[in-house]
Amino acid sequence: MKILVAIDGSENSLRAVRYAVKTAAHFPGSRFTLVYVDTMSVQLKVKGGGTPPNFEELVNEGRKASLEGAEKIFFDSQVPYTIKVLEGYDIAETICDFAREYNYDQIIMGTRGLGNLKGIVLGSVSHKVISIAPCPVTFVK
Amino acid sequence: MRILLGLDGSENSLRAAEYAANLLEYFPDSTCTMVYVDTNTGNWQKAEIFEDVANDTVRESLERAQEVLNKRGLLYTTKVLYGTDIAGTLCRYAGEKHFDQIVLGTRGLSNIKGIVMGSVSHRVLQFAPCPVTFVK
Numbered sequence: 151m152k153i154l155v156a157i158d159g160s161e162n163s164l165r166a167v168r169y170a171v172k173t174a175a176h177f178p179g180s181r182f183t184l185v186y187v188d189t190m191s192v193q194l195k196v197k198g199g200g201t202p203p204n205f206e207e208l209v210n211e212g213r214k215a216s217l218e219g220a221e222k223i224f225f226d227s228q229v230p231y232t233i234k235v236l237e238g239y240d241i242a243e244t245i246c247d248f249a250r251e252y253n254y255d256q257i258i259m260g261t262r263g264l265g266n267l268k269g270i271v272l273g274s275v276s277h278k279v280i281s282i283a284p285c286p287v288t289f290v291k
Numbered sequence: 292m293r294i295l296l297g298l299d300g301s302e303n304s305l306r307a308a309e310y311a312a313n314l315l316e317y318f319p320d321s322t323c324t325m326v327y328v329d330t331n332t333g334n335w336q337k338a339e340i341f342e343d344v345a346n347d348t349v350r351e352s353l354e355r356a357q358e359v360l361n362k363r364g365l366l367y368t369t370k371v372l373y374g375t376d377i378a379g380t381l382c383r384y385a386g387e388k389h390f391d392q393i394v395l396g397t398r399g400l401s402n403i404k405g406i407v408m409g410s411v412s413h414r415v416l417q418f419a420p421c422p423v424t425f426v427k
Binding site: 169173177178261280283286287288290 | 292425
């Protein structure tokens with residue numbers, strides 16, 4: 151069973167990671183991929199006039215901060231995992247496209263549990279993932 | 292692990308039943324409660340044929356999902372709740388009975404449709420006391 155754990159470094163996404171190692175590890179033959187969608191690098195690139203001189207630094211810092219906590223949880227519980235950093239502007243679409251392309255059986259992600267209205271205003275990733283996901287999705291609050 | 296399987300009799304909720312059945316097999320100490328929220332009761336209470344109508348819809352919705360679990364020889368309990376707000380009723384029940392996981396079928400409506408048609412899944416996501424799995 152191929153499991154995609156989407157992370158963004160927030161407290162909620164760390165809860166999703168803990169849920170993943172605790173619960174989903176029981177799934178037979180489970181293989182984990184930690185996926186982080188890097189929206190910053192795309193935004194920096196499209197600003198025009200080439201990338202800023204400290205581009206690498208900016209991007210790497212963002213990635214490191216987001217992955218660090220999640221990696222530690224996996225490392226501590228001795229569950230093998232792979233990491234994938236995706237570049238994209240739309241987080242939900244990027245995650246779901248990746249899951250579809252590589253035939254993942256399950257997506258696990260954290261959610262802030264925003265209301266309907268707030269969800270629209272703040273651009274709810276989870277609502278969008280529900281509507282376009284190719285496989286079952288588990289949300290952890 | 293205590294699993295709450297929310298049902299509405301649709302194809303998607305049957306797939307959710309399959310998913311719950313998988314969970315039951317993977318986790319030896321888990322129990323499954325099928326929950327159907329009956330929204331008709333409020334609307335029909337005054338009608339003479341109320342009992343018949345309500346019971347038929349409930350039975351039909353539950354039966355197909357029960358078949359999925361029966362086929363695999365899994366145990367479950369069934370619970371019918373009454374309320375107009377499906378998401379609220381489900382989540383309150385899950386909180387009161389300390390469920391560890393909610394499994395739901397979803398139609399996968401887009402954002403706008405979801406708002407217009409009153410998406411149950413969006414509301415469950417908002418109010419759920421525990422992790423929720425949506426199955427399409």
